[in-house]
Amino acid sequence: MASPVAGLPDGLAGRQAGPGVPSPILPNGPGYPRIVQAWLWLKKPTWFLDRCSRTYGDVFTMRLPLGIDLVHLASPELVKAVFGGDSDVLRAGEANAAVLEPLVGPHSVLVLDGPEHLRQRKLILPAFHGDRMRAWEAAVREITRAEIARWPVGRPFALRPSMQSITLDVIVRVVFGVDGSARGDELRRLIRTVTAIGRNPFLLFATRDRKLGPHAPWARFIRARDALHAALAAEIRQRRDVPDLGQRSDVLSLLLLARDDEGRAMTDDEVRDELVTLLFAGHETTATSLAWAFDLLLHHPRALGRLVAELDGGGSEYLDATITETLRVRPVVALVDRHVRQAVRIGGHAIPAGAMACPNIYLAQRRADLYQDPAAFRPDRFVGQPPPAFGWFPFGGGIRRCLGASFATFEMRIVLPEVLRAVTLRPASRQPARVRREAVTFVPHDGARCVVTARIQPSAPGCS
Numbered sequence: 001m002a003s004p005v006a007g008l009p010d011g012l013a014g015r016q017a018g019p020g021v022p023s024p025i026l027p028n029g030p031g032y033p034r035i036v037q038a039w040l041w042l043k044k045p046t047w048f049l050d051r052c053s054r055t056y057g058d059v060f061t062m063r064l065p066l067g068i069d070l071v072h073l074a075s076p077e078l079v080k081a082v083f084g085g086d087s088d089v090l091r092a093g094e095a096n097a098a099v100l101e102p103l104v105g106p107h108s109v110l111v112l113d114g115p116e117h118l119r120q121r122k123l124i125l126p127a128f129h130g131d132r133m134r135a136w137e138a139a140v141r142e143i144t145r146a147e148i149a150r151w152p153v154g155r156p157f158a159l160r161p162s163m164q165s166i167t168l169d170v171i172v173r174v175v176f177g178v179d180g181s182a183r184g185d186e187l188r189r190l191i192r193t194v195t196a197i198g199r200n201p202f203l204l205f206a207t208r209d210r211k212l213g214p215h216a217p218w219a220r221f222i223r224a225r226d227a228l229h230a231a232l233a234a235e236i237r238q239r240r241d242v243p244d245l246g247q248r249s250d251v252l253s254l255l256l257l258a259r260d261d262e263g264r265a266m267t268d269d270e271v272r273d274e275l276v277t278l279l280f281a282g283h284e285t286t287a288t289s290l291a292w293a294f295d296l297l298l299h300h301p302r303a304l305g306r307l308v309a310e311l312d313g314g315g316s317e318y319l320d321a322t323i324t325e326t327l328r329v330r331p332v333v334a335l336v337d338r339h340v341r342q343a344v345r346i347g348g349h350a351i352p353a354g355a356m357a358c359p360n361i362y363l364a365q366r367r368a369d370l371y372q373d374p375a376a377f378r379p380d381r382f383v384g385q386p387p388p389a390f391g392w393f394p395f396g397g398g399i400r401r402c403l404g405a406s407f408a409t410f411e412m413r414i415v416l417p418e419v420l421r422a423v424t425l426r427p428a429s430r431q432p433a434r435v436r437r438e439a440v441t442f443v444p445h446d447g448a449r450c451v452v453t454a455r456i457q458p459s460a461p462g463c464s
């Protein structure tokens with residue numbers, strides 16, 4: 001598309017426009033009133049995205065209330081331009097802060113930009129290094145087996161809550177190094193309370209800062225958040241004083257020991273905000289991806305049969321392909337956003353200051369020119385075949401790529417086989433679950449319901 005604005009040279013992909021340049025107009029998009037677009041985006045997100053993509057192509061603007069303009073970008077070239085663009089102009093922290101800062105706090109890696117963001121990222125990243133993850137494998141297996149043991153036989157139940165329980169236990173254990181102790185239970189209870197209130201962020205934010213009494217969602221959220229923050233602050237203070245801090249491998253201890261390029265440690269407030277970030281970013285997303293993986297496998301018996309056969313033989317190629325395909329066809333996070341600070345050109349498209357530039361994960365990962373039969377679940381497409389660059393990015397990209405991507409994949413690579421070796425499952429419904437929005441994530445509408453038809457002896461290959 002030709003630039004709608006004179007003076008924005010094409011070479012400025014992902015870079016800011018110069019001073020004195022008139023603000024560009026937004027790319028085309030649906031003309032419904034903002035409130036109608038918001039309703040469609042909340043209630044029928046995949047239908048709305050598919051429709052916009054068919055009508056407007058790779059770039060379109062969704063206009064939402066409060067002057068929020070989402071410019072969706074769905075081609076690999078445009079996604080690459082955003083992820084490789086100038087992060088002073090395309091601000092992920094600013095985009096996240098509006099919704100997340102009340103929960104994660106002002107020092108969270110999620111809401112920072114510029115050098116402060118890079119500093120926090122560098123301090124956290126070593127805690128999720130591959131070598132460290134191997135030390136957590138036994139804990140993930142143990143937690144998964146304990147959860148499977150609670151499943152009913154012959155009666156339908158929803159897998160997603162069960163996966164949430166596993167990933168919450170795992171993240172609490174990994175982050176704090178605490179297990180089934182009373183402190184661990186209390187932390188899990190506090191996290192669950194905040195999560196439950198946050199499931200309806202629209203109700204939450206509609207009551208934000210209003211004096212509607214102690215039972216209004218915002219007031220309940222603030223109480224629950226403050227209780228969680230206080231428990232975390234106590235945990236941090238105690239941990240600083242333990243004599244074996246240097247020998248511990250949990251994330252909290254590693255954060256306390258981490259030093260930046262100038263040799264500075266993180267303050268207690270910084271550590272607390274990163275803990276909240278990791279606890280929340282790190283469990284619901286993985287749990288929902290696991291629930292989708294089971295929902296898809298149970299409705300595709302050939303793929304399930306091939307995976308089980310591979311696991312029996314000790315292989316893992318099809319397992320990896322299954323995870324990659326699940327994250328492609330059912331991305332839990334549909335898009336990432338960058339607040340455009342100054343008018344910018346992305347590919348051939350001029351985007352004005354104030355808009356959100358949104359690499360659209362859902363649409364890019366369903367492109368017919370990248371994937372044959374793109375809506376179908378076909379793990380084989382990734383057997384011996386890596387995903388296309390910027391056509392598969394369930395974990396976002398550039399300097400903001402998910403810090404827990406390797407950890408999430410590691411956890412899925414343990415939980416999926418553990419379940420498939422321990423029980424035989426059948427789906428509780430004939431059709432795969434529909435996509436429903438829950439806060440900012442895409443989840444199975446029925447929680448991925450299934451039935452355990454048999455328990456298998458724990459002597460299956462790979463079970464120790």
Ligand code: HEM
Nearest residue numbers: 110281282285286289333336395396397400402403404408
């Ligand atoms: C399947 C599971 C997961 C998915 C689909 C997912 C997805 C994402 C996405 C899309 C982003 C935004 C990236 C961007 O803006 O470009 C993100 C950021 C982030 N994720 Fe994840 N995530 C998952 C699991 C995890 C886990 C397990 C952790 C921690 C243990 C984690 C921690 C984070 C953090 C800290 C960020 C912020 C990175 C930054 O702003 O620099 N995530 N994730």
